[in-house]
Amino acid sequence: xxxxxxxxxxxxxxxxxxxxxxxxxxxxxxxxxxxxxxxxxxxxxxxxxxxxxxxxxxxxxxxxxxxxxxxxxxxxxxxxxxxxxxxxxxxxxxxxxxxxxxxxxxxxxxxxxxxxxxxxxxxxxxxxxxxxxxxxxxxxxxxxxxxxxxxxxxxxxxxxxxxxxxxxxxxxxxxxxxxxxxxxxxxxxxxxxxxxxxxxxxxxxxxxxxxxxxxxxxxxxxxxxxxxxxxxxxxxxxxxxxxxxxxxxxxxxxxxxxxxxxxxxxxxxxxxxxxxxxxxxxxxxxxx
Numbered sequence: 001x002x003x004x005x006x007x008x009x010x011x012x013x014x015x016x017x018x019x020x021x022x023x024x025x026x027x028x029x030x031x032x033x034x035x036x037x038x039x040x041x042x043x044x045x046x047x048x049x050x051x052x053x054x055x056x057x058x059x060x061x062x063x064x065x066x067x068x069x070x071x072x073x074x075x076x077x078x079x080x081x082x083x084x085x086x087x088x089x090x091x092x093x094x095x096x097x098x099x100x101x102x103x104x105x106x107x108x109x110x111x112x113x114x115x116x117x118x119x120x121x122x123x124x125x126x127x128x129x130x131x132x133x134x135x136x137x138x139x140x141x142x143x144x145x146x147x148x149x150x151x152x153x154x155x156x157x158x159x160x161x162x163x164x165x166x167x168x169x170x171x172x173x174x175x176x177x178x179x180x181x182x183x184x185x186x187x188x189x190x191x192x193x194x195x196x197x198x199x200x201x202x203x204x205x206x207x208x209x210x211x212x213x214x215x216x217x218x219x220x221x222x223x224x225x226x227x228x229x230x231x232x233x234x235x236x237x238x239x240x241x242x243x244x245x246x247x248x249x250x251x252x253x254x255x256x257x258x259x260x261x262x263x264x265x266x267x268x269x270x271x272x273x274x275x276x277x278x279x280x281x282x283x284x285x286x287x288x
Contacts, residue, residue, distance in 0.1 A: 046075075053284070062081075064135060088121065093128075096126075100125075101122065115170070124137075124139035129284070134284060137275075146168050147164075150163050203255075217236050
């Protein structure tokens with residue numbers, strides 16, 4: 001991980017931002033999941049055969065579905081309640097339980113629409129589905145190329161190469177942002193909502209009420225530039241952010257990413273914590 005030089009700044013924990021945002025996000029994820037799958041017909045592509053849930057109080061929100069497609073081919077889908085925006089797909093286990101992860105399917109929305117993509121996934125697991133079932137990841141998961149995607153922004157639906165290029169570019173920006181966030185001020189032991197409340201004033205002090213801004217965000221002689229109806233403090237940008245984020249913040253692009261793809265920012269920020277859910281052998285309880 002790269003090390004970035006950053007200015008000294010006091011980050012306030014303000015409590016005004018995310019109570020409403022969480023409600024919006026949770027609602028949008030559910031709504032766009034159903035709407036997106038109705039649009040492309042994928043709601044009928046897979047038929048659920050069996051459902052397993054992790055038999056552990058600390059991991060009870062992990063679920064494994066065995067599904068079959070129209071060609072009668074079986075595969076597995078793994079989900080986690082704290083990360084409702086993604087599904088991990090994999091091959092159906094061999095007789096010895098070995099299976100291979102194939103893709104990460106992402107779908108999440110905002111007040112502006114939704115983003116949807118499929119990303120190749122490398123990794124190996126072992127899943128025993130007879131008797132007391134078990135699940136373990138035997139070779140670490142690695143995210144690879146985004147292979148397809150769609151964007152729905154207000155009344156516009158973007159597909160094909162245009163959507164793929166836009167999503168890949170956004171993903172690269174968000175990856176750079178979250179890498180810096182983890183280096184600049186990782187918040188330990190805080191839940192998703194508090195992390196969001198913490199970061200918006202740091203990333204976009206110009207877009208929050210003045211009382212919530214970092215105390216040192218503006219200094220004498222700072223230079224401002226208007227973009228996307230916001231007067232950005234470009235001097236603050238240079239003091240705080242790595243070089244690859246300077247132009248995207250000062251242009252308003254980074255704020256647009258935040259507003260339209262906050263779930264993706266959270267996923268990238270918490271990816272290691274997501275992987276930790278599978279750091280040990282899990283016990284599966286068949287519920288269907």
